Amino acid sequence: MGTVAARPAALAEARQVQPLKPRYWPFALPAVLVTLVVLLPFLWLAILSFFEAGAFSLVHYERMLENASYASILSDTLLLSLLVTGIVVALGIPTTYVIVRQPPMVATIMLACVAIPFWTSLLVRTYAWMVLLQRKGLINTWLLELGVIDRPLRMANSFSGTTIGMVHIMLPFFIFPLYSAMRQIDPDMVKAARSLGASSARAFWGIFLPLAMPGIMAGALLSFVLCLGFYVTPQLLGGGNVTTISMKIQQNVTMYSEWGASSALGVVLLVLVLACFLATQWMVPRRLRS
Amino acid sequence: MASSITIRGLSKSYGAFAALSDVSIDIPAGQFITLLGPSGSGKTTLLMSIAGFSHPDRGSIRIDDQEILDLEPNKRDIGVVFQNYALFPHMSVEENIAYPLKLRKIAGAQRDARVKRALQAVQMDGYGARRIHELSGGQRQRIAVARAIVFEPRIILMDEPLSALDKKLREEMQIELKHLHQSLGRTIVYVTHDQKEALTLADQVVVMDRGRIVQKDSPRDIYEQPKTRFVADFIGNSNFLPLHGAGTGTIDAQVSDAFRRQHMQGRQRPLLVIRPEKLEIVPAGFREPGSFYVDATVGEILFQGDLVIVFARLPNGQMVRLQRGTRRTTLATIPPEGSPIRLALHEEDAIVVEDDRP
Numbered sequence: 001m002g003t004v005a006a007r008p009a010a011l012a013e014a015r016q017v018q019p020l021k022p023r024y025w026p027f028a029l030p031a032v033l034v035t036l037v038v039l040l041p042f043l044w045l046a047i048l049s050f051f052e053a054g055a056f057s058l059v060h061y062e063r064m065l066e067n068a069s070y071a072s073i074l075s076d077t078l079l080l081s082l083l084v085t086g087i088v089v090a091l092g093i094p095t096t097y098v099i100v101r102q103p104p105m106v107a108t109i110m111l112a113c114v115a116i117p118f119w120t121s122l123l124v125r126t127y128a129w130m131v132l133l134q135r136k137g138l139i140n141t142w143l144l145e146l147g148v149i150d151r152p153l154r155m156a157n158s159f160s161g162t163t164i165g166m167v168h169i170m171l172p173f174f175i176f177p178l179y180s181a182m183r184q185i186d187p188d189m190v191k192a193a194r195s196l197g198a199s200s201a202r203a204f205w206g207i208f209l210p211l212a213m214p215g216i217m218a219g220a221l222l223s224f225v226l227c228l229g230f231y232v233t234p235q236l237l238g239g240g241n242v243t244t245i246s247m248k249i250q251q252n253v254t255m256y257s258e259w260g261a262s263s264a265l266g267v268v269l270l271v272l273v274l275a276c277f278l279a280t281q282w283m284v285p286r287r288l289r290s
Numbered sequence: 291m292a293s294s295i296t297i298r299g300l301s302k303s304y305g306a307f308a309a310l311s312d313v314s315i316d317i318p319a320g321q322f323i324t325l326l327g328p329s330g331s332g333k334t335t336l337l338m339s340i341a342g343f344s345h346p347d348r349g350s351i352r353i354d355d356q357e358i359l360d361l362e363p364n365k366r367d368i369g370v371v372f373q374n375y376a377l378f379p380h381m382s383v384e385e386n387i388a389y390p391l392k393l394r395k396i397a398g399a400q401r402d403a404r405v406k407r408a409l410q411a412v413q414m415d416g417y418g419a420r421r422i423h424e425l426s427g428g429q430r431q432r433i434a435v436a437r438a439i440v441f442e443p444r445i446i447l448m449d450e451p452l453s454a455l456d457k458k459l460r461e462e463m464q465i466e467l468k469h470l471h472q473s474l475g476r477t478i479v480y481v482t483h484d485q486k487e488a489l490t491l492a493d494q495v496v497v498m499d500r501g502r503i504v505q506k507d508s509p510r511d512i513y514e515q516p517k518t519r520f521v522a523d524f525i526g527n528s529n530f531l532p533l534h535g536a537g538t539g540t541i542d543a544q545v546s547d548a549f550r551r552q553h554m555q556g557r558q559r560p561l562l563v564i565r566p567e568k569l570e571i572v573p574a575g576f577r578e579p580g581s582f583y584v585d586a587t588v589g590e591i592l593f594q595g596d597l598v599i600v601f602a603r604l605p606n607g608q609m610v611r612l613q614r615g616t617r618r619t620t621l622a623t624i625p626p627e628g629s630p631i632r633l634a635l636h637e638e639d640a641i642v643v644e645d646d647r648p
Contacts, residue, residue, distance in 0.1 A: 191343050192376035194363040196390035197441065210380045 042270075049263035060264035070248075074268075077244040080159070080234065081227035084166045088223050091167070092174040093216065097208075099175075100182040111179065118172035126236050129165040130156055133237070157239025165237045166227060173226060174219035181215020182208075217280045225273050245269050292320040292477050293354045293444035295340065300349030302335055302501075309335040310346060311501040317479065317494075319354075322471045324480045324488040327498035328524065333481045336498070337447050340479065341370050353444060364393075369438030371448040375430045377422045383409075383433055384418035390441040408440035411470060428459050435467075439474060448480045452487065464490050485525045489513065497521050513565075519643050522563040529610045531584075532645060533560040540604050542583040545637045553642040561645035566599070566613035568639035571623055572632050582635045586610060588627050600624055602631055 020028065052059045064070040099110045117125060132138050133155035140152040155161045189211060193203035209216075231246040245265055252262040295317040302310040310332045317323050325333040338344035340351060342363030351358050358366050377386050387408050391401045409415050412432035417425070425433065431451060438446055448467075452460045468491055471478050482488050488495050489509040496506045497520075505512060505521050516522035519530070531541055533554060541562070554560045562582065577583065586602035589609065598621065602610045612633065614620050625631055 186374060186376060188372045188374060188376035189378065191341075191363070192370065192372055192437075193378075193389070194343075195341055195366075195368060195370040196437065197364045197393040198389075199362070199364055202393070207378055211378075 045263040045266055048259055049267050052260055060260045064264065073243050073245060073248050076242060077228060080162065080244065081224050083163055084170055084227050085220055085224040087167045088170045088174045089220050092171055092178060096175050096178045096182055099179060114172050114175050122169065122232055125169060126165055126233050129237060133161045156237065157241055159242050162234045162237045162242050165233045166230060169233060170223040170226060174223045177219040177222065178215040182212050185211045217283065221276060221280045224276060228272055229269060292475055294319040295445065295477065296352040298350045300339060300346050302344065302346040308501045313503055315496065315503060315506065317477060319477055320475050321493045322478045322491055323494050323496060324482055324492040325496050325498060326482060326485060326488040328483060331498040332501040333498045334449060337449055337479060337481045341368055341447050342366050367443050369443035369446040371434045371438045371451045373450045373453060375434040377430055377433055379422050383420045386433060387437045387440050394441060404440055408436040411439065412436045427455055431455065431463060445477045450482055467491060497524065516641060516643060519561060519646055522641060522643055527566055527611060529564040531562040533562050540584055540606050544577055544579045544581055544583065546580060549637045557644050559645040560642050563641035563643055564635055566611045568635060569612040570634045572634045574632050576632060580637055582640060584633050586631050586633060588625050588629050588631050591627060602633065
């Protein structure tokens with residue numbers, strides 16, 4: 001009897017957060033260090049954004065509202081991020097679904113195919129896309145020779161080229177979290193739906209996809225947030241025709257030494273990211289969160 | 291209403307492993323059939339072939355007179371209860387049960403009425419608005435059953451639906467499922483590896499081993515007239531004593547000539563199967579005709595509350611298990627550990643099978 005009665009009490013105790021005993025305090029040191037290293041510079045930048053010539057000022061934020069170029073940078077960044085994330089989601093869901101349905105051996109090989117580019121340097125991959133996409137690049141040459149087009153497509157140095165390159169780079173960030181989410185869905189769920197009368201399409205849309213939604217949201221959020229702050233690919237593949245927030249930050253710092261203006265942009269970027277995070281938290285129902 | 295299932299020559303192999311080999315079986319309309327066997331015996335493959343999730347290499351499955359092997363699972367009109375229930379966590383209890391009705395375009399008052407009736411049938415009336423994660427294991431099990439019967443399928447398949455429940459709840463649910471079967475009158479095919487469950491629930495028990503059906507009989511016949519050593523061994527805790535070769539010396543067979551003719555002659559290697567509860571304790575030297583006798587020494591005695599298990603050692607070292615109730619007067623007849631004991635098995639309680647093991 002004693003052990004039976006003691007068990008719920010022990011469980012309740014385990015759920016409570018125990019204060020850290022003094023002899024374990026040294027283990028908290030790395031956490032404190034990381035917090036300092038991450039938080040302090042950011043706070044410093046945030047403070048910087050509210051000062052101009054040594055005095056408190058909102059001039060950096062006012063400039064963003066007044067100067068039309070900032071609005072277009074912001075909308076460009078959002079549009080690019082949304083477009084890339086949208087394509088990544090559209091390509092990633094069917095790809096991941098196919099991988100999940102393979103026997104373990106085949107799934108591992110397919111995941112490795114996703115992972116190998118992921119491990120390759122970002123710069124290398126971006127230059128590779130420049131080679132493929134340029135006027136006399138591989139894709140244009142082939143399409144011309146096959147007679148699909150009669151003039152070379154303008155893909156490098158443009159918004160579309162940037163989109164293509166970024167989709168390629170973002171796909172693994174979407175596929176990996178989605179794969180682990182889909183793996184955890186009981187295969188009997190789809191079977192149950194089928195036995196109850198659902199066609200395979202209905203079972204996918206009505207049962208499998210809603211159950212995969214937390215994974216889809218997590219992957220999409222990761223991809224979107226990374227896009228918002230992306231620098232290398234838009235800089236190289238955009239060829240000056242695409243300006244994102246991070247490129248503007250870079251310009252402000254290196255060309256004009258405008259730390260205040262850069263910091264203000266950084267703050268805007270961070271607020272955007274936090275807003276996205278909270279929005280997805282709110283959109284995924286609590287009972288489906290892992 | 292209820293439908294019959296006719297299976298002919300069903301085979302399925304995964305590489306060199308034969309999950310089903312040439313399985314044929316007739317399941318009459320309205321019967322409760324349990325498929326019983328160890329893991330890997332093919333029982334789940336057989337069930338999933340009927341449901342449409344496993345694709346046999348050869349053979350045919352007919353429901354009434356319709357061949358169903360070419361039908362998609364959603365066209366088969368079969369309700370399936372899965373081992374882990376497979377209830378949809380993003381829907382309420384009500385939405386789960388209404389799902390098959392929604393797919394059949396049954397709407398409005400009729401849908402509500404049928405959901406309510408299904409909930410009543412599993413005694414979960416009033417739980418419609420609950421979320422799945424708010425239910426206990428037993429409640430989930432009931433909802434899974436409700437969802438499988440609400441669209442009035444011609445056949446209901448169950449894949450070890452009670453295996454996740456604790457023993458007491460499992461026994462309660464067995465009785466409820468039996469009652470549900472009686473009130474619905476549908477054909478039910480039920481997979482289990484629990485022999486007691488198989489015997490309790492079924493009109494007919496189908497025992498499977500290595501992809502084959504080894505015996506199909508009523509629960510009583512399966513227990514009392516197993517046809518092979520495998521069935522005798524798989525169901526119940528049987529003792530095996532060879533009635534051929536060197537082992538015969540320990541057995542004093544005072545059985546009738548009719549018994550010998552019917553059960554022992556014509557067998558290559560007859561093997562005596564002794565159910566532990568059918569053994570009697572008799573006085574030393576007792577030799578009335580009509581029984582098998584063995585002399586042994588009492589070994590370990592295990593008290594289990596409702597039962598007492600006694601292990602007796604034969605002169606050749608083999609252990610024989612016997613089982614007794616725990617009434618005071620019954621316990622008094624069991625000699626203490628180390629004493630000699632003479633055991634009798636009446637020929638009407640005796641089972642003889644062919645010893646097919648080397």
